[in-house]
Amino acid sequence: MRQPIRSKNFGGEILEKFLSLSQEKRNVIIDAALRMFGANGYKKASVSDIAAAAGISKAMVFHYFGTKKALYLYLINLCGSIMMNEVNEKFDNSITDFFDRIKMSSQIEVSVMKKHAAIPSFLASMYFENDEEVKDDIKAILDGGDDFRNKIAFAGVDTSKFKDEIDLKLVMKMLSWIADGYTKQLSNQSEFDFDTMLNELNECLDMLKNNFYKEEFVRIE
Amino acid sequence: MRQPIRSKNFGGEILEKFLSLSQEKRNVIIDAALRMFGANGYKKASVSDIAAAAGISKAMVFHYFGTKKALYLYLINLCGSIMMNEVNEKFDNSITDFFDRIKMSSQIEVSVMKKHAAIPSFLASMYFENDEEVKDDIKAILDGGDDFRNKIAFAGVDTSKFKDEIDLKLVMKMLSWIADGYTKQLSNQSEFDFDTMLNELNECLDMLKNNFYKEEFVRIE
DNA sequence: ATGTTCTTGACCGAATCGGTTTAGAGAGGT
């Protein structure tokens, strides 16, 4: 469109530069980029911001990724494969208990965040990204790959164990609020608190379960 | 610093231009500015963005407010007074029940959002604003005025009615998660759904209350 | 020393920034 003709990166030689870095250095750069894109969106996250957050010079970002767009798309695919891996590895469709399903989803999310804490907010912003330069590519990637979000859906969950007077739709909504706030709080946490937070959420879910389930389904603690 | 010498707005003639607008037009502009600043922060929210979101030309923003900074500070003070009014009007310190206190806070928040739905996210971003051009002014305003947040604090709340086995700190944390997600969901809602949402939250709180309180404190519905 | 690889600060044209000026559209008075 507006950028000068580029003759490089036919075949991906540029990304090799990045991939040959140590994992530690790569993670610093990836985390910085995920954070900036996640917080500011594609357009308003500048390469200078990302470079500064990663502690490298702007020129290095272009050295590693070629263009801003290539970096963004690389991050999308990276997050996609991390999510898919984690879901395929941990998701168990045979778990039908409502709260256990939620616990499982949370464990998956925490596993993902342990790799890159900024992935959830990055993906959330990506889903709403509307910039002309990338939105078609996002749509293509989302349409092409199987969407991991569908796999965590709550189809086939056993809801018969709830007390009769419990409003199930309300519980769903409440839990989605809890999960939202929980994730948000996680994002601001240092890596070491992940499991503490996860335990707290699980205790929280147990508490709800103990109070919302019919007595015969409440396990003794 | 870098801007040319300005000789206008000694005494606030410029803001009068804005205040003489119809309330409807003013609200459109205010909402647009709150949304943009709230979502992107002071620096990354451009006056062009705000003007476009408000459906007016960039020149009009400067016509009404003089500078970007003046607009931002105007919004802070506006939100501050809206919050203070609402808190002073609705906050009742004699309510000591845990859940009733939360309901009250939510009602206050919804009243505020009915005036400008973007206020909560704007204030949240303001608290974390760190741009050199405005951070000192923010600190001055926050230090100067009595902070409405302190008034909603949960000091003096009666927690004795909870079942003994309930982990109170956990309930607090869980409720803060719910409130977060709830607010977030509210922000994306059209004005007419506010009360529906508020009712849902209240039902949700009643449900928790019925299950977490000792039986003698649960009112018959 | 010499060649090679990394890395960067300075730089590019284009775009956008905060902010100003100009000029046209419209309302109202005469």
Add this chain to the structure above:
DNA sequence: ACCTCTCTAAACCGATTCGGTCAAGAACAT
């Protein structure tokens, strides 16, 4: 008809920042 006068947007301003490049120094190996 003409003349103000107000409101508004488009065109414009210099400065900054944008995505992206490049020449030259640091670092390392030989």
